[in-house]
Amino acid sequence: MWIEELFDLVERQASAQVFPVLKRPDEKYITEAAYDNPKFVEDIVRDLAGVLDAEDRIVWYSVNSENYESIHNHNAYASVERTKS
Secondary structure (H helix, E strand, O other), rough: OHHHHHHHHHHOOOOOOOOOOOOOHHHHHHHHHHHHHHOOOOHHHHHHHHHHHHHHOEEEEEEEEEOOOOOOOOOEEEEEEEEEO
């Protein structure tokens, strides 16, 4: 499996496409796209685990997701690890 394939699998599980830098008009579009497809850290981990389970070229994985909260005094975190036999 190419690393680019793995990145694609991971990025498709997010609420919206991932960008390193955004201009103001793009920020509005991404925010609206994420609003239409909301995901909690548990959703991202569960969805990605399902995709990785279905991929025969992957025999082990560890998935961790953390949301750095801006309005709460705690972060949200989810994790799963699996060895496929």
